[in-house]
Amino acid sequence: MQTVFRLILSCAMEVDRCKLILLFFTSLCSQTASGVWPLPQSFSSSPERFSLQPEAFYFAHGQDSAAKGGCSVLDEAFKRYFGLIFPEYIGKQNLSPRTTQDLSFTVVISVDQDDCQGYPAQDSSERYNLTVTAEHGALNAESVWGALRGLESFSQLVYQDNSGTYYVNKTVIEDFPRFPFRGILLDTSRHYLPLQTILKTLDGMAYSKFNVFHWHIVDDPSFPYQSPTFPDLSSKGAYHPSTHIYTQTDVQRVISYARLRGIRVLPEFDSPGHTRSWGKGQPDLLTPCYSGSSPNGQFGPVNPSMASTYQFMSTLFKEVSLVFPDSFIHLGGDEVDFTCWRSNPDVKAFMKEMGFGSDFTRLEAFYMERIVNMTRALNRTAIVWQDVFDYHEKIPRDTVLHIWKGVPADYHNELARITKAGMRVILAAPWYINHINYGQDWRTYYLVQPLNFTGTEQQKKLVIGGEVCMWGEYVDATNLTPRLWPRGSAAAERLWSDEKQTTSVDRAFPRLQDFRCKLLRRGIQAEPLFVGHCRHEYQGI
Numbered sequence: 001m002q003t004v005f006r007l008i009l010s011c012a013m014e015v016d017r018c019k020l021i022l023l024f025f026t027s028l029c030s031q032t033a034s035g036v037w038p039l040p041q042s043f044s045s046s047p048e049r050f051s052l053q054p055e056a057f058y059f060a061h062g063q064d065s066a067a068k069g070g071c072s073v074l075d076e077a078f079k080r081y082f083g084l085i086f087p088e089y090i091g092k093q094n095l096s097p098r099t100t101q102d103l104s105f106t107v108v109i110s111v112d113q114d115d116c117q118g119y120p121a122q123d124s125s126e127r128y129n130l131t132v133t134a135e136h137g138a139l140n141a142e143s144v145w146g147a148l149r150g151l152e153s154f155s156q157l158v159y160q161d162n163s164g165t166y167y168v169n170k171t172v173i174e175d176f177p178r179f180p181f182r183g184i185l186l187d188t189s190r191h192y193l194p195l196q197t198i199l200k201t202l203d204g205m206a207y208s209k210f211n212v213f214h215w216h217i218v219d220d221p222s223f224p225y226q227s228p229t230f231p232d233l234s235s236k237g238a239y240h241p242s243t244h245i246y247t248q249t250d251v252q253r254v255i256s257y258a259r260l261r262g263i264r265v266l267p268e269f270d271s272p273g274h275t276r277s278w279g280k281g282q283p284d285l286l287t288p289c290y291s292g293s294s295p296n297g298q299f300g301p302v303n304p305s306m307a308s309t310y311q312f313m314s315t316l317f318k319e320v321s322l323v324f325p326d327s328f329i330h331l332g333g334d335e336v337d338f339t340c341w342r343s344n345p346d347v348k349a350f351m352k353e354m355g356f357g358s359d360f361t362r363l364e365a366f367y368m369e370r371i372v373n374m375t376r377a378l379n380r381t382a383i384v385w386q387d388v389f390d391y392h393e394k395i396p397r398d399t400v401l402h403i404w405k406g407v408p409a410d411y412h413n414e415l416a417r418i419t420k421a422g423m424r425v426i427l428a429a430p431w432y433i434n435h436i437n438y439g440q441d442w443r444t445y446y447l448v449q450p451l452n453f454t455g456t457e458q459q460k461k462l463v464i465g466g467e468v469c470m471w472g473e474y475v476d477a478t479n480l481t482p483r484l485w486p487r488g489s490a491a492a493e494r495l496w497s498d499e500k501q502t503t504s505v506d507r508a509f510p511r512l513q514d515f516r517c518k519l520l521r522r523g524i525q526a527e528p529l530f531v532g533h534c535r536h537e538y539q540g541i
């Protein structure tokens with residue numbers, strides 16, 4: 001009680017804090033409130049509720065569904081969500097009702113397309129309708145990916161009362177995402193992230209309805225991707241040649257684990273900068289830097305003046321496009337330092353030959369254009385960081401620009417400029433979640449307005465989504481999860497939900513606090529938002 005008094009005292013001094021305290025008590029009073037995070041586009045529920053018995057609870061395919069038993073995506077999801085819905089139940093999941101039981105409850109899933117064998121893609125539908133009435137749930141979706149989103153929402157509707165009985169209220173949901181691209185970036189170069197950590201992140205992503213895992217797999221410090229074509233890249237460029245790498249088996253594991261959760265895997269092989277680790281296993285790839293007329297032993301960005309560079313890149317990207325099924329590929333292109341290029345006589349000769357004068361941005365543009373052309377020949381859509389647009393407005397029109405600069409205000413101008421040129425964008429700048437502050441910075445993430453820039457409706461449609469970036473300088477498996485959740489979930493709601501219904505952080509607060517408790521219940525070590533408790537605390541094994 002002393003804490004409460006202290007809080008109430010300090011309340012008089014800080015209005016914001018005061019509001020928080022009120023919210024905190026309101027949320028304590030409504031333990032049966034089972035909201036869905038991110039908020040569905042349309043949601044109505046009533047106090048009428050039905051109890052669920054784990055031994056008489058079923059998922060079933062609808063009569064008219066295009067997907068039947070044997071659909072891996074749904075079959076696996078039925079098993080997963082059964083465990084998530086009934087965390088305390090230790091019996092076996094019954095797969096089909098044996099007889100007509102009075103107390104049985106079946107969720108019937110129907111999808112329009114049989115896309116069970118495929119991969120989620122940029123144009124996949126994630127729409128679903130979910131209706132819960134007495135003894136019955138009906139989940140309809142256009143694709144299996146939409147069905148996954150609906151199962152997630154259903155799982156969040158189920159709650160337990162103090163005696164442990166499971167309930168679900170009468171509910172009607174019609175839902176679809178506001179933006180098709182909702183990503184999380186993990187950086188596995190600055191620190192190596194064990195496979196299990198990546199898989200756990202994919203679980204958390206599915207709970208917040210994220211659908212793109214942007215794998216910033218290599219960078220200056222280390223090259224953990226094991227390439228069958230160029231094994232030296234990881235044997236010499238990784239922190240350790242066998243313990244700190246991702247084998248092809250690991251990569252396939254990530255891709256298939258993600259697929260089963262409706263998540264795309266977007267690999268990034270950033271060049272020509274951010275490539276120091278590449279040079280260890282691929283001699284002659286990087287530019288030797290000169291002091292006066294002789295090399296000084298340092299290396300700069302990829303050497304754009306050598307034919308061998310393009311042969312290597314072409315072979316590498318051919319491999320990458322066979323390994324990663326997604327039609328998008330991230331080519332980086334950010335933060336290129338010209339100092340070394342400027343010092344190198346071969347690069348200078350090449351500049352002269354190409355007629356670039358002394359404008360190194362033209363050389364950089366030339367290099368990026370060749371790489372984009374290469375991946376385009378492989379039927380891939382390139383994503384590049386905004387730098388590439390800033391110095392080169394003529395890159396192929398279907399290239400997607402990734403905005404990372406200009407916080408707190410300037411990214412809106414960049415959104416306006418790039419979409420005016422008719423190009424698609426992904427917004428990451430306001431969601432650099434590796435930056436941490438005291439207090440509730442999730443509020444800032446929540447209040448981002450991706451479309452609040454000067455431009456036509458046509459321009460706004462070119463914003464295909466956003467991304468939460470967790471750069472790895474200060475992050476590894478020890479702190480990734482609590483730093484990512486539930487702060488990342490704030491951005492998830494911004495990217496999924498209707499803007500007008502989600503303008504208030506104060507209204508979002510109790511639902512996010514409840515969602516964070518659900519994450520703990522599911523074994524995700526999500527950090528607290530503020531003072532309070534969860535019925536099932538993290539056990540900290």
Ligand SMILES: *[C@@H]1O[C@H](CO)[C@@H](O)[C@H](O)[C@H]1NC(C)=O
Nearest residue numbers: 032034045046047048049169
């Ligand atoms: C669910 O039903 C309970 C019991 O009738 C009620 O107290 C609660 O407010 C309902 N929750 C929602 C979200 O409708």
Ligand SMILES: *[C@@H]1O[C@H](CO)[C@@H](O)[C@H](O)[C@H]1NC(C)=O
Nearest residue numbers: 127128129140141142146174
């Ligand atoms: C959801 O319901 C709406 C309105 O009834 C309907 O127009 C839409 O086609 C339904 N969507 C799906 C995926 O079943």
Ligand SMILES: *[C@@H]1O[C@H](CO)[C@@H](O)[C@H](O)[C@H]1NC(C)=O
Nearest residue numbers: 121325326327328378379380
């Ligand atoms: C190119 O990619 C698109 C989208 O992923 C796919 O539908 C198409 O079949 C591909 N074309 C070729 C020639 O591989």
Ligand SMILES: *[C@@H]1O[C@H](CO)[C@@H](O)[C@H](O)[C@H]1NC(C)=O
Nearest residue numbers: 365366367368369370371373
């Ligand atoms: C990229 O492809 C376009 C279209 O084929 C071509 O005009 C351009 O010269 C290519 N760029 C480079 C740098 O090779």
Ligand SMILES: *[C@@H]1O[C@H](CO)[C@@H](O)[C@H](O)[C@H]1NC(C)=O
Nearest residue numbers: 408409412449451452453454
């Ligand atoms: C959009 O941004 C401007 C400038 O930052 C701000 O003044 C305005 O209130 C914002 N619009 C809305 C609807 O919040």
